[in-house]
Amino acid sequence: MKYFIVEDSLDEKVVGKDFPQAYKFIKGYNPDAPNMLFSIYKYRKSFPDYIPDLDGIMLSGSAKLTNIVSNGFSPFFFIIDERVKQLLEQYKLCPHRFYPLGLYKRKVKYNYFLLYIVSNYIDYVDCAKTSFIEYNIASGKKFGDVFIKSKDELFQKRDEIKKEKGYTQTIWGNRIVMNDQFDSELDFFTITRIDGRQYISERLKNAIEANGLTGWVFTPATNLVVE
Structure with a gap:
């Protein structure tokens, strides 16, 4: 599709x-x-x-x-x-x-x-195959690649970035791969x-x-x- x-x-x-x-x-x-x-x-x-x-x-x-x-x-x-x-x-x-x-x-x-x-549909994202970036929601600025292997790791690293750099700083999907369970x-x-x-x-x-x-x-x- x-x-x-x-x-x-x-x-x-x-x-x-x-x-x-x-x-x-x-x-x-x-x-x-x-x-x-x-x-x-x-x-x-x-x-x-x-x-x-x-x-x-x-x-x-x-x-x-x-x-x-x-x-x-x-x-x-x-x-x-x-x-x-x-x-x-x-x-x-x-x-x-x-x-x-x-x-x-x-x-x-x-x-x-x-x-x-x-x-x-976050549960249907293949995190190991997806590429992620550090991203500022307010400005739209991208800061570089972040390597993620699982959803748990994604949320853990997001929390760390938020605490360090503020609530507008996060991790965003760049090239998103959906797994074979996705409809x-x-x-x-x-x-x-x-x-x-x-x-x-x-x-x-x-x-x-x-x-x-x-x-x-x-x-x-x-x-x-x-x-």
Whole structure:
């Protein structure tokens, strides 16, 4: 299976001049209230046992409507329309939920969905074959190779670097090799813990492009090896 990295489009002709496209709320919507948007944050490894009230997300003033709308809320939140939802439902995704979302452009409401993923595939990384680097999350600066043989060793060395150099300094995956227990039929997932990217299969990428769905761009995942 060939994979690509998913990124939000920055093409102003497509998404407009504001990025991210959605990061504010309409008057009267309180994202901190129970069952509202920010209540989902505590469910990092599971899903809420309720349907969150998401009727109040505002499209930025100079942003354009796209099928997939970039947002400033969480890397695990994706604002999508009905066409994207229907397409994704035909493919194999990491654990996820779709929640109705009201997206407002000025005073006009558009019916969208929040795709919320709980995706953690660190246990399927072959650490002995993967190359790691010391990395600063805040600056994005890379400092050099770190040799790791196991997940336990990875977390031990990460703790040591954090104590010595601060919480933004960590160990990141550079060329990531997934082991033979990984589900190579997955069409959309995030590894997490050592990598912050979202990955999409070539077949799902092609389907998105063939259907003219806007909002995402794709680059080959040359950093990822699926055995």
